[in-house]
Amino acid sequence: MANNEFQPLQGMSDIPAPEIYLWRMMEERARNVFTSYGYDELRTPVLEKITVFQRSLGETTDVVKKEMYSFKPSKHELAMRPEGTAGTMRHLAGRGEEGLNARVFYIAPMFRYERPQAGRKRQFHQVGVEATGEPNPLADAEAIALQKSLLDAWGLTGSTIKVSTRGEPDDRPKVAEGLREALRPYEQELCEDCQRRIDENVLRVIDCKNESCQKIVDQIPSPIEFMSEASRGYLDQVIQALDAMGVEVTVDPKLIRGLDYYVHTVWEISHSALGAQDALAGGGRYLIDLGKKRIPGVGFAVGFERAIMALEACGISGEQFAPEGGIWLVSLGEKALMENMKLAAELRAKGIRCGMELAAKSMKAQMRKAGRSGAAKVVIRGDDEITNQTLIIKDMEQGTQEDAPLAELFDRI
Numbered sequence: 001m002a003n004n005e006f007q008p009l010q011g012m013s014d015i016p017a018p019e020i021y022l023w024r025m026m027e028e029r030a031r032n033v034f035t036s037y038g039y040d041e042l043r044t045p046v047l048e049k050i051t052v053f054q055r056s057l058g059e060t061t062d063v064v065k066k067e068m069y070s071f072k073p074s075k076h077e078l079a080m081r082p083e084g085t086a087g088t089m090r091h092l093a094g095r096g097e098e099g100l101n102a103r104v105f106y107i108a109p110m111f112r113y114e115r116p117q118a119g120r121k122r123q124f125h126q127v128g129v130e131a132t133g134e135p136n137p138l139a140d141a142e143a144i145a146l147q148k149s150l151l152d153a154w155g156l157t158g159s160t161i162k163v164s165t166r167g168e169p170d171d172r173p174k175v176a177e178g179l180r181e182a183l184r185p186y187e188q189e190l191c192e193d194c195q196r197r198i199d200e201n202v203l204r205v206i207d208c209k210n211e212s213c214q215k216i217v218d219q220i221p222s223p224i225e226f227m228s229e230a231s232r233g234y235l236d237q238v239i240q241a242l243d244a245m246g247v248e249v250t251v252d253p254k255l256i257r258g259l260d261y262y263v264h265t266v267w268e269i270s271h272s273a274l275g276a277q278d279a280l281a282g283g284g285r286y287l288i289d290l291g292k293k294r295i296p297g298v299g300f301a302v303g304f305e306r307a308i309m310a311l312e313a314c315g316i317s318g319e320q321f322a323p324e325g326g327i328w329l330v331s332l333g334e335k336a337l338m339e340n341m342k343l344a345a346e347l348r349a350k351g352i353r354c355g356m357e358l359a360a361k362s363m364k365a366q367m368r369k370a371g372r373s374g375a376a377k378v379v380i381r382g383d384d385e386i387t388n389q390t391l392i393i394k395d396m397e398q399g400t401q402e403d404a405p406l407a408e409l410f411d412r413i
């Protein structure tokens, strides 16, 4: 995209009308759904000490290592948040016991210095939730159900939910060892990255996008098979609870999710309309290590931009949520213009959407604007109407027109 002086930075977007109406619908419905599940909204600052993210997300993750916008204005190095969980955990850690059993949601812009492409931006927006508390399969199932309720509330159909487990922290060495052993005989057939990953981070071989690696992964046991009974039982209970709530999911043992803080349940929601970047949302159970404190919980985040791509593929767009109805005032002559300024103030004070041309232009020009405004009724006044204290009311949908006394305006609209 040509970058001229009137365009936002690469990977960032302005959101004008009518698209903004889609955003507002999504934000409003998200707040309603979260409130119905007993969550409170939390707003944290965009800027945090960089250590907040390093500590929560781990210093080796791509997001922390390569993608943060950071700078050092004074003593501390700061970063713009690349995701919502770290700041939320910092906040909850400061709330003591209460923070360990909280339900919060956020709707906020996030910043990652990534290579921009369709569905991958440098400023993007997430809506997410965090429910802190000790591991409980029912809490994980409820979080997945909540995410499904959110997508339903937006009118988004056709998404699929894949669920898997990372197991208990104690399973990690067993899983890694088991996978390494199973992969060794195929080492030479793996891609270069995966040959390195076998020793460094063997789980990442499992979700490597390379087709030849995937063929090998299909032949070896899944990570879940190396986990304890307890871990597998936990996943079974999540699935059972989801079934009870009527939420359809598929178990995909190849689903890993990048961050190290995940334990037990992880999931991802994808939508066919998104193509290569088909991940619409992800979530999981975590144990976040804040140094002096460890916070267990479960949460998810949905990317607004990706959800919008999917909504548009379902035929849902901002125009459908543009404000409409209300009144448009047409003024024929200077006297009517000033009287209409007064009337507009009265209508707006009553909460009625009301617009007018701020100059006595031709009837045709004013009616054109009235049409574009989406007003349900047009009130026309000229010198005669002002003198006689009357008005002409035109119903835009039916195309009918009637005269009425000014005093009856509020009853008639």
Ligand code: AMP
Pocket: 083, 112, 114, 119, 120, 121, 122, 123, 124, 125, 126, 279, 280, 281, 282, 301, 302, 303, 304, 305, 306, 307
């Ligand atoms: P993550 O925090 O990476 O698990 O991302 C959660 C969700 O945020 C993803 O499923 C996407 O919907 C969205 N997301 C992540 N990164 C980006 C990005 N660079 N641009 C747009 N959306 C993103």
